[in-house]
Amino acid sequence: MTPKLPRPGRTRSLLLLLLAEIGAMSLWFVSAAILPELTREAQIGPWRAGLLSTAVQLGFVLGAVALALHGTSDRFDPRRVFAASALVASAATMGLLVTPPGGIVQILLRGLTGLCLAGVYPVGMKIAVGWTLRRRGLVVGLLVAALTLGSAAPHGLALLGGADWRITVTLAALLSALAAGLVLMARLGPHHATAPRFDPATLRLAWTDRPLRLAYAGYLCHMWELYAFWAWIGVALTASLTLSGAVDPATTARLTTFVAIGLGGLVCVPAGALADRIGKARVAGAAMGLSGAFALATAAAFGGPPALIIALVIGWGICVIPDSAQFSALVADHAPADRAGSLMTFQTALGFLLTAFTIQTAPLLAAAIGWPVTLAVFGIGPLLGVEAMRRLHRLSRSTAHHH
Known part of the structure; x- marks a missing residue:
């Protein structure tokens, strides 16, 4: 060591x-x-x-x-x-x-x-x-x-x-x-x-252990939205700005995307410090609730005033990521110490497998039904994740009370 x-x-x-x-x-x-x-x-x-x-x-x-x-x-x-x-x-x-x-x-x-x-x-x-x-x-x-x-x-x-x-x-x-x-x-x-080698039997805990199952559920709801947003918000914003007659929509969308994703990254730091104080599930649930709300608001404002849609996208970008770190930390907290590495790796693999589906289908969905509905679909995941985090926080408080 x-x-x-x-x-x-x-x-x-x-x-x-x-x-x-x-x-x-x-x-x-x-x-x-x-x-x-x-x-x-x-x-x-x-x-x-x-x-x-x-x-x-x-x-x-x-x-x-x-x-x-x-x-x-x-x-x-x-x-x-x-x-x-x-x-x-x-x-x-x-x-x-x-x-x-x-x-x-x-x-x-x-x-x-x-x-x-x-x-x-x-x-x-x-x-x-x-x-x-x-x-x-x-x-x-x-x-x-x-x-x-x-x-x-x-x-x-x-x-x-x-x-x-x-x-x-x-x-x-x-x-x-x-x-x-x-x-x-x-x-x-x-x-x-060093941690032990990957043990397939460990994966059963992701389903049989309730706190781990809720942490996984929250993470998957979060990943439903996150990478689809990161990959396609620039394209969607360009379409919205073009519709509203903005000058040079592509450059404006690119700059807005850079700012939105970057500010979200910076907010991860105070969010992490807050999670250590008031609870990781509480911070993750709050971030997902805000993110889902911004998704629906962005969808509703699509094609509207450029300043409004830009502000909503930046707000969405700020709220879409601060919960991310807390799902890994929650697994590390609730998993047996000698299996936490394997369970975090499996959680990550499942989440990114889901993102492959959402990233691939987003432009096809947008071509079929338009970007506003597609952006609203992005918001479904985090809004469902709020409930998983509410249950996990209640379970954690109940466990701590009994101890």
Whole structure:
């Protein structure tokens, strides 16, 4: 076990980890950010457009399950796993520059990127929780904030790249390569420990243990909305601004998407600190209630005054993510200590498998029934999740009272 480091060592290592997380996760939504330019160049239809983003989600699910089965981050130094994953993902992204836009090779390269990012996000979480036991809500909140800022980054890079999508791709790939170097400079915390290999029997607990079942239910309701929002809100907002006659709708939508996702990431930090004080289920439930309300309001305001729709999208972006960290922390709190890693990995894999469905169907649904109804459908998940969190909070209070 690593000896306990003084506070500066912890702060420096966590800062390096967070910067590395932002850099590597900037690859996630590259294809969504450059879609307008790709479509103009190659006339990509809704199905292919969906596949470019869906491939990342499916790759991530495969990667997460494979890493869990192999116990990779427990057998090897997790910093090296993170760095190797970030480098391969960077190379796969650079491959987009020399392959036909929207073609099968690009879709496969996006799948490989998702596969590698499974060695970034869950592994980063493992490194982060090694630094604390009592402040896990805050530390995981910081990591999700970094993931969110990384997810927003391609929209910002696309503003820098302008009409040339290849600049956006190159900048994101370079950020991921830089991330590999940064994470190797971090140190492991005093609570870093190896966990057992993935045990399929553990998965039964996700159904038979009521607190875990409710934590899983809340997470799946949250994931129903989250990545569909992140992947498609820029496209939906462009459509709304075009309908209302706004000037340069694509650039405005891109900037708004960057701000909305980025601010949501920043809110994860105070939300995590609050969750450690008043309860993770309470914070998660409140965030989902607000997020679902913003989804319905955005749907109702679609095509209306540009200032209103922009404000609603930013509000939605702020509320859509702060609950995310708390679902992992809730599983860690309620699972047996020696099985928490496997249960968190399985939870993540199920959630991202669901996002593959929602990301792929969103543009098809929008083409069939329009963006307003599609955006309202996004809001169904979090509104159902509020009830799961209400029950979990009541159960936790009842258990604490009996003890």
